[in-house]
Amino acid sequence: MKHLTSLNKYFWKYRWRLLLGILFIVLSNYFRILAPQLTGFVIDAVEQHLPGYTAKKTLHAYDPLVQYVVAFSNNISFRQMLVLCGIVLLGTALLSGFFLFLVRQTIIVMSRHIEFDQKNEIYRHYQLLDLSFYKKNSTGDLMNRITEDVSRVRMYTGPATMYFINLAVTIGFSLFYMFTANWKLTLIVLAPLPLLALTIYYVNTIINRRSEKIQAQLSDLTTTAQESYSGIRVIKSFVQEKAQEEYFGENAEAYRNSAIGLAKVEAIYFPSMSLMIGISTLLTILVGGIYALQPGSGVTAGTLAEFVMYINILTFPVSAIGWTASMIQRAAASQKRINEFLDTRPLILQPEAALKPEVRGNIRFNNVSFTYEHTGIRAVHNFTLDIRQGEKVAVIGRTGSGKTTLAQLLLRMYDPQEGSIALDGVDIRKIDLHHLREEVSYVPQDVFLFSDSIRNNIAFGEATVNAAAVEQAAKAASVHREIEGFSQQYDTMIGERGVTLSGGQKQRISIARALLKHPDIIVFDDCLSAVDAKTERQIITNLEEYLQQKTAIIITHRIFSLFSFDKIIVLEDGRIVEQGTHEELITNNGYYQFLYEHQQDEPEEDLATDK
Incomplete structure (x- = not known):
């Protein structure tokens, strides 16, 4: 339950809706609780008109509104009294229903607002977290926490809150008037309820434990499905549909078994509650009937009818104890998972006194060292490099030599553990993050395109871009002619992750996106690996x-x-092993010369790798 305290800020934000909802619940139950008293009064009045009626001493104290109706009935005929009571019962039922309608318009609508705010809070926090966080957590799990977990939390902020308040108010009204009518009979008919409370406590403990397990399994299931959709080309290419289906089936079977197990536990609730309510009704009739036969007990046929109605009124609220407790327990388990992410602090923080210097293009790496925390791999070691404004620098090396890490360090996707990186003499850790990334254009190695039009993908990140600028960037990236060949040209929808395009087309659209920014610094990270030699x-x-x-x-x-x-x-291994111009490195007889000679020996057609 402690995990749900993080939601109090939302309850405070929407406190007026919550307070109005509580008021409407009180009013709805107040008008509803008058029905047993009026019914008891009418039955006693009818009994008085039966032949052989013997007057009985009653100790009943009615609600002030019912007392007013009773007082007014003494001045009219019996038939008029029955009509009046019928009208009053209809009126109280309508008022109770009207206020119940307002309850849902306040508390349930409040829960939808909270759901909206919470999803936005989680999404904003996801945006703040650094790349190391996303390397440690799967996309499916992230999606599950912002969808399924938030939906379960909404069941707590809406229905569970509404039912709990309704439960407290209904039980409060019912017990007050039952004790007012006959406290001895009340104690007897409510005797089974403590046993019910113990049952609920025991079952809720099991539900909470199993709910956490189910949510974790659902995250795994979502991750498996998401990976299958994203990698469908690989699955089909290697004819692994059957294997993936079996793997998904195993996860789904584990989730189903856990969910069915939880459903079986929850199935204990309603039968046990029905049993307890049935026993209470039986005790009311049995014990109440014995009291009614005893002169001077103050129990009449109307009292019995009143108590039976109270027990029926209590049926749903008491039955909802288990349902509400289950929703709260599930919400607590889900909110715990949400809090785990919300409590995760990003490693890359906006500087307190952020600077926005004019970036001209001078870059200095000073003894930079960086090790990936999640793998322990030291990607960059004592790296020092000065790049002056307007220079064109090539970074070459084998796979895993630390090339991409340099680009990500420059953009502050990570911070080095040792050393510093400066732009025009200003440490990038002192520069405003948005300003830094706006001034540096980056073409990543792993191209990502959105499920949108080609035009919007190229213009991504730019608030206002005209069509001519988009086309100019596409021409610079040598992809304009191919786009013109599409049926809808720049308005062509490219599908999720650009699935309808070739590898080379995706790379060139990514290059066009970077060129459109017109930055003073631009980083190309192995962005031509999927294009042919001519392109x-x-x-x-x-x-x-x-x-x-x-x-x-x-x-x-x-x-x-x-x-x-x-x-x-x-x-090589995060260190500079060779440095110079093309002509200088050719004469060094090192890796660069080896790579150059090997590349010169390849037939031109072998260089055509466009997919």
Whole structure:
């Protein structure tokens, strides 16, 4: 339950809806609770008109509104009294229903507002978290917490809250008037309820434990499905549909068994409650009948009818104890999972006194070292490099040499454990995060396109972009002609992750997206691996013209002999092992020379890797 205290801020935000909802619950139950008293009065009045009636001493104290009706009935005929009581009963039922309608318009609507706010809070927090968080957590689990878990929490802020308040008010009214009518009979007929409370406590403990397990299994199931959808090409290519189906089936079977087990436990609630309510009704008739036969007991046929109605009124609230407790327990388990993420602090923080310096393009890596926390791999070690404004620098190295890490450190996706990175003399840890990333354009190695039009994918991140600018960026990336060949051209929907495009097309659209920003610093991270040699030459030619006066870092495992680099560095295990111009490195007889000669020996058609 302690995990649900984090929701108190929402209850406070919507306190007027909550307070009005509580008021409407009180009014709804007040008018509802008058029906047993009026019914008891009418039965006693009818009994008085039966032949052989013997007057009995009654000790009944009615509600003030019922007392007013009783007093008024003494001045009218018996038939008029029956009509009046019928009208009053109808009126109280209508009023009770009207206020119940208002209850749902306040508390249930409040829960929808809270659901909206909570989903937005979680999504905003997801946006703040750094890349290391996403390396440790699966997409399916993240999705499950913002959907299924939030939905279960809404059941607590809405229905569970409404039923709990209704339960407290109904029981309060019923016990008050039952004790007022006959306290001895009340104690007897309510005797089974403590046993019911113990049953609920025991079963809720089991429900809470199993709910947490079920939510974890659901996250695994969602992750499996999400990975299958994203990797459907690989699954089909390797003919693994059957294996994936069996794997998903195993997870689904485990989830089903746990859910059925929980349903069986919850099934104890309603039969046990029905049993207790039935015993209470039986005791009312049995013990109440014995009291009614005893002169001077103060129990009449109307009292018996009144108590039976009270027990029936209590049936749903008492039955809802188990349901409400189950919802609260599930919500607590879900909120615990949500809090685990909300309590996760991002490692990359906005500086307190954030600077927004003018970025011209001077970059300095000073003794930078970085180790990935989740794997322990040291990607960069004592890396020092000065890049002056307007320089074009190539970073070459084998897979795993730390090339991509340098780009991510420059963008502050991670912070180095040692050393510093500066732009124009300002440590990037002092620069406003949004300003830093707006000033640096990045073409990632793993291209990601949104399920949107080509135009919107290229213009992603830009608030106002005209069609001419989008086309110009596409031309610079050598993809304009292919886009023009599509049926809807730039308005073509490309599907999830750009599934309808080839690998080369996706890379070039990603390049166009970066070029559209017109930054002073641009980083290309192995972004031409999926294009053929001819297209590569076109793009390089276009880039050489586009990158005039701009600082560019081109990360690659290939050598672009057509591109004039001011500096080329070769990385090995996160260290610079070679550095210089193309001509200088060719004479070093190192990895660069080996890579260059090997690339020169490849037939041009082997370089065509466009998918």
